[in-house]
């Protein structure tokens with residue numbers, strides 16, 4: 459069983475709008491509405507691939523979405539004084555443009571954070587690994603990130619963190635076993651562009667394996683000791699890249715859950731194939747069933 463921790467979950471709303479009238483008023487069909495946040499997407503993908511998942515969320519989820527749940531995922535909701543944020547995707551089918559507007563969310567009270575850290579600790583007691591992903595609510599005290607990551611490490615549970623900026627530094631310093639920034643997030647965090655040098659800086663501060671995802675150019679896996687491995691698909695795919703990074707994270711969690719070693723080449727191959735299968739799937743949080751063919755199309759160097 460894996461545990462995913464979502465510090466800043468969201469209600470993801472998707473509106474499909476023909477002839478968007480900017481500044482005007484128009485009627486639209488009902489928005490699609492579902493539970494989101496990066497770690498929630500990781501949970502969806504892992505559960506779809508047959509892994510037992512417990513997803514712990516900090517924030518009161520609307521009752522209907524909580525009741526609907528996520529197939530194969532046990533939801534643990536840590537209630538908060540105010541509800542969770544929304545994200546808005548406005549899709550224009552004529553042009554294919556998708557405009558994303560993401561609320562930052564509300565700050566959480568110290569006792570709400572403490573309940574979240576406790577709930578994650580209880581869930582990960584029996585877990586193979588912990589995934590901590592996504593943004594933090596505004597004004598978050600990084601001590602909570604250190605408690606999530608350091609607590610799991612102290613209990614012998616490996617941690618994968620997909621965080622950015624100070625939160626990524628905090629996770630690295632607390633000894634996260636795997637971190638997965640994309641290129642822009644790594645640049646924003648370390649302040650320079652070279653992925654390998656950035657990865658080594660995170661390792662210097664305490665991180666284990668660093669996976670830098672490079673969009674359609676694949677990814678670089680920098681193991682704690684040994685040479686980096688670059689892997690990519692034989693050619694880029696057309697599709698929906700939203701959540702591809704979350705699928706890569708899910709592939710690493712799946713390896714740990716199956717007791718497979720974190721060999722850089724094997725990690726890179728699976729991460730490229732799973733994320734490519736996410737690109738081919740129109741719905742974020744699911745993998746296309748051509749996953750086995752995609753594994754054969756991964757090129758490693």
Ligand SMILES: Nc1ncnc2c1ncn2[C@@H]1O[C@H](COP(=O)(O)OP(=O)(O)OP(=O)(O)O)[C@@H](O)[C@H]1O
Pocket residue numbers: 639640641670671672673674675676677690691693694695696697699700701702703704705706729730733734737
């Ligand atoms: N067009 C594409 N064709 C094939 N593979 C892709 C394509 N786009 C992304 N990928 C794969 O998905 C992985 C993750 O993509 P990316 O670097 O965009 O992650 P991300 O920005 O963290 O995404 P998100 O946070 O939305 O999940 C890449 O490392 C690559 O293997």
Ligand SMILES: [Mg+2]
Pocket residue numbers: 620640703704
């Ligand atoms: Mg990402």
